[in-house]
Amino acid sequence: MSDRFSRQRGLLRQTVVEQIHLTLAPEDFPSSFVEAMTCLGEQLGAMPHSKAKVPGGFQVQWGPSSQVNEDHSSLQVNYGANGIFLDGQEAGEPIDPVYEPAVSTLAACLVWSEILRRAEAYLPIEIPKISVSVNVRVNENSLYNNASQLKFTLDGHRVHQNIRDADDGTMHRRVLMRIDDDDPLVHELIKKLNVHLPEHTIEMRTPVLPLSLPPLKPDLHGHLSVVGAGGLGTWCLHTLVEGMKHAKTSDVRFLVFDKDLEIEEHNLNRQVIYGPEDVGSTKIAATRRWLEQRLPNAHIETAYELIDAMAHPVEEASDDGIDLDDLFEPSSETSEVEEDTLTVQ
Known part of the structure; x- marks a missing residue:
């Protein structure tokens, strides 16, 4: 069953995810958190959140609370310099805007994870492949x-x-x-496939993630290498670039490695920087386009093609690509291959 959520179905009951009703009043939350919740909801395939509470749905509220919330359908979230808290604790001073896209994304992940758990959307075991x-x-x-x-x-x-x-x-x-x-x-x-753990009960959890973020300089500069523009690499780029927009100035050089030759539809629900228009492109080419669109005023240098003897013949590689051998000093030692050695290319 090959579609956008084909890989996700091995972890979640997709039909349950698609029926989750979420109430979230945007005016009560930091805009960065609302954007993160919306983005993750789209990635999961959930319905857009609404302002009015729906019977049987979940409600997310912002800010600290001195009262323990016993409502299974209600979640309290708050983040600041001290961390991310779903247990009603004070979160401390507001965080630096450069950090906020990353912190708000982590907070949204904790909230969505708890919603999925309480909705019994998680499968009790991973199912990587289903065939009939x-x-x-x-x-x-x-x-x-x-x-x-x-x-x-x-x-x-x-x-x-x-x-x-x-x-x-x-x-x-x-x-x-x-x-x-x-x-x-x-x-x-x-x-119609269902997998259940008999006599399993869902307990309410209120996860916390303490943070200690160092102060930032107003000017961001440096070199960033991302090895793998997939499920982790794209989220790192997404939160970093959104944060860089709040910096006074930025001068960051990007070097992105990924050997996937083609973005497939099932990549779209967890590799956040890609869209339907990128299906069929290499990840490194799509990543380059994405960076150039979002940081037009920053100095961006991307190595968007990694030459690999097992993936591309060198003579067919793009002139804009790089060869890993160019990153290292040539060795003075030579190695000889024995005649009975099996070489696989």
Whole structure:
């Protein structure tokens, strides 16, 4: 089942996520937190939040509170120089605006994680892959031909055939016909799959994340290398760039490495800087475009193509790319490969 949320379905009950109602009054919250909650909600595939509370939905409130909230559907959040608190504690002085996009994103992650937990959206175990197969047991002793010479089909459905021994002492063999992942029947059956932990109860949690952020200089400058523009790297870039917009001046050089040759649709729900228009592009090319659009006045130097002998022939690489060998001093020592060494390229 290949779509934007195909990977996420191995961790979450997507149908539950899509039915979560969230109440959040933007005027009561820092704008950075509202943006982070909205962005994460879109990434998860949840409905947009509303101002009016919906029966059976969740409500997020801002600020410290001296009273313990026993309402399962209500969450209190507050962040500041002392950290992020969902237990009603005072958070201290306001944080530097450069830090706020990152801190507000962490706060939104804690809130959304607790909402998903209370809504029982998390699966009790990770399911990396789901497939649907028809399993046929055959007795080769009744045939003049063996099973591998036969073609098994399901009318109206594309299948992938695999034959293996039953391994139960019967001498039978199993013919597995895996139905194509994009088959509508597979989609319908996967939607009906449920995994539950019997007698499991959901307890309310109020996570806290203490912080000790050093003071920042008004001028930001330096060199930033990001190895991997995926689920972690893109969020790092997203929060950093949003924070840099609040700096008085900035002069940061970016060096981004990623060997993925193509952005796929399932990347879009957790790799925040990419959109539908980037599907099919390399991650490093899309990252370069994204940086240039958001920091037009900053000095940005990006190495958006990593030449790798296993990915691109050197002669086909872009002139704008870099070769890792150029980053290191050549070694004076030479190594010889023995004649019986197996080299894989």
